[in-house]
């Protein structure tokens with residue numbers, strides 16, 4: 635009998651980096667990956683099998699289907715928010731058609747081994763769209779059902795894929811007589827901006843926070859692309875990875891929603907600047923708002939209500955703003971760039 639494995643798409647990205655490391659270090663499951671770019675050698679060594687190719691390549695997905703019994707999918711591959719605005723139709727292909735391919739893949743895996751395939755999907759605060767700054771200020775901690783009117787291609791893609799996942803989990807083939815034992819067990823989080831000490835992001839619209847921190851640590855100047863008063867929720871990468879794993883292993887009957895808000899802290903850009911300047915007094919940070927990116931971040935909530943995730947599957951981020959900086963970001967980032975300078 636084939637041994638069940640976890641499939642991670644977009645495994646070479648920021649979240650994939652932490653997820654591969656955490657899953658393989660626990661030793662509980664073998665990991666198979668799929669990414670358009672080859673994995674870094676240190677990650678490639680950890681996985682059972684690495685496939686280099688696109689989630690749009692159906693013959694490649696057929697190959698994985700025939701070779702592996704996949705019982706969990708972390709579907710991370712996507713084009714992020716800023717990048718998607720430059721190439722919206724490509725974004726739709728990768729983010730929506732790609733997700734459809736992975737849902738079909740998972741449905742067929744589930745049918746072939748007669749058990750559900752847990753499908754974990756990272757949606758985003760980009761699924762929200764607040765009409766203006768006054769509404770953003772008045773909205774406070776936004777609930778999952780509120781303001782589901784995204785203003786970007788990426789946000790539309792994410793919101794639709796949440797619904798597509800719900801369809802596969804609850805309604806797929808309900809008109810046919812086929813047995814329903816093998817199903818996609820779709821679970822989804824709406825991530826805030828994630829900040830990693832290990833990787834530097836690209837193509838996202840919350841990137842100003844990690845970019846500011848990494849530039850300061852490298853001793854490089856940085857022009858922040860949003861206003862100082864800009865406020866959205868963030869989370870430290872280890873909490874993001876832990877949340878994906880906690881949601882994946884939660885009992886199905888405990889889950890009352892398809893998509894769960896997650897948050898940990900929500901500093902303004904000015905508050906991030908203040909902490910970064912305190913840690914790196916010489917940091918040359920200036921403000922140069924980019925109209926388009928500013929508009930996107932202004933449409934995202936200043937904070938989210940994540941009480942459903944806390945209640946249903948015990949979401950409890952370890953890092954608040956202070957701890958994220960003092961105990962995770964600063965020590966690891968300093969160490970990382972000091973090693974690079976040696």
Ligand SMILES: NC(=O)c1ccc[n+]([C@@H]2O[C@H](COP(=O)([O-])OP(=O)(O)OC[C@H]3O[C@@H](n4cnc5c(N)ncnc54)[C@H](O)[C@@H]3O)[C@@H](O)[C@H]2O)c1
Nearest residue numbers: 644646647648649669670688689710711712756758825828
């Ligand atoms: N990082 C964040 O702050 C954040 C916040 C909310 C949601 N998310 C979501 O989490 C997921 C992972 O985010 P990330 O920060 O690791 O992104 P990332 O850009 O670092 O990684 C995405 C990975 O997907 C791969 N990829 C792109 N197109 C592909 C294709 N056609 N086929 C196969 N692989 C492809 C890329 O090569 C890359 O390695 C994405 O779905 C993203 O939308 C991230």
